[in-house]
Amino acid sequence: MNADAKKHTAAFGWFGIFAVAVFACIWLACTVMDTSWVWGTSTISDFGISKTDAASYFKYGCVLTGALLAVFGVGEACNKSKFGFVLAGVMFVLAGICLALLGVFTLDHGNGNVHHAFAYLFMIFMLAAIIAASANYWYDGHEIIGGISIALFCVAAAAAFAYPFAHFEVIAAVIGLTWTTMHSALTVASGIKGKDFQ
Amino acid sequence: MSMRINNSKMGCGLGILGGVICMVGLVLFLEVAQSAIVTMSLYMLAAVLFFALAGAFSRTGQWSWKVLMFMAFVTAGIVLGGTIVGYYDFWFGFIETVIGILIIAVGALGDTKKYLTRPRDA
Numbered sequence: 001m002n003a004d005a006k007k008h009t010a011a012f013g014w015f016g017i018f019a020v021a022v023f024a025c026i027w028l029a030c031t032v033m034d035t036s037w038v039w040g041t042s043t044i045s046d047f048g049i050s051k052t053d054a055a056s057y058f059k060y061g062c063v064l065t066g067a068l069l070a071v072f073g074v075g076e077a078c079n080k081s082k083f084g085f086v087l088a089g090v091m092f093v094l095a096g097i098c099l100a101l102l103g104v105f106t107l108d109h110g111n112g113n114v115h116h117a118f119a120y121l122f123m124i125f126m127l128a129a130i131i132a133a134s135a136n137y138w139y140d141g142h143e144i145i146g147g148i149s150i151a152l153f154c155v156a157a158a159a160a161f162a163y164p165f166a167h168f169e170v171i172a173a174v175i176g177l178t179w180t181t182m183h184s185a186l187t188v189a190s191g192i193k194g195k196d197f198q
Numbered sequence: 199m200s201m202r203i204n205n206s207k208m209g210c211g212l213g214i215l216g217g218v219i220c221m222v223g224l225v226l227f228l229e230v231a232q233s234a235i236v237t238m239s240l241y242m243l244a245a246v247l248f249f250a251l252a253g254a255f256s257r258t259g260q261w262s263w264k265v266l267m268f269m270a271f272v273t274a275g276i277v278l279g280g281t282i283v284g285y286y287d288f289w290f291g292f293i294e295t296v297i298g299i300l301i302i303a304v305g306a307l308g309d310t311k312k313y314l315t316r317p318r319d320a
Binding site for chain 1: 282285306
């Protein structure tokens with residue numbers, strides 16, 4: 001891996017961190033604006049049909065976060081050399097596109113089926129990205145990083161069994177944001193001499 | 199006695215301790231009801247996983263080092279997840295999660311890895 005590619009990958013890593021930061025800020029802002037939204041009872045998608053400004057925040061937030069995530073994925077796919085990371089990059093691009101479309105097609109579009117379809121696709125692509133990158137970390141000898149993904153997956157699976165969908169969704173979203181932050185931070189760190197997460 | 203053997207024994211001891219605490223937890227929080235089957239099963243699952251981890255900290259153990267690390271993360275994840283969603287009592291889950299993380303830490307030590315991956319005596 002040449003020095004320029006390492007620098008490019010590290011630079012693209014910031015897009016992942018920005019994507020998480022923007023989504024977290026938008027989520028908090030929506031929660032403040034729409035006081036009827038209840039943690040564990042309402043889904044994140046409910047912000048899209050809110051009667052308050054939270055609806056606009058959700059729509060623009062999803063499009064912006066999706067775009068940032070897609071750019072991060074392009075950086076991963078183009079600059080990394082290992083198969084798992086390249087595959088994760090492609091999955092991030094697809095997940096970003098689905099997230100942006102979630103903001104365009106909200107629950108009140110038609111009967112809501114389009115929104116649900118993109119929501120499920122987003123989850124599938126994110127899960128695929130997490131599995132691909134984690135497997136690559138594991139086989140590259142970074143067992144702790146790969147292992148954290150395994151532990152987070154177990155937590156999400158426990159939540160899926162124990163809670164209704166709305167409660168599971170927010171836990172899965174927090175886990176997804178945490179993992180994306182970790183992966184992006186490691187991508188940024190790959191620009192540091194001696195660190196190889198490429 | 200070398201340091202490597204001590205690390206491995208520490209991992210084995212932590213696994214046994216985790217398993218014993220699970221059995222104590224099973225007795226303390228025992229509920230004889232059909233609705234409690236899942237909860238009781240999870241206590242037993244955690245006990246089995248911890249005892250299995252204890253057995254793997256041996257050069258003649260059942261798993262390679264990579265599988266040991268994988269199972270250590272699965273165990274810690276199950277205990278953490280079960281605690282977060284309320285299947286396990288909070289303090290029980292907290293103690294078991296700490297033990298699980300300690301097992302991961304001991305397993306990740308370079309000396310433990312070298313000891314467990316050294317060619318086995320036939």
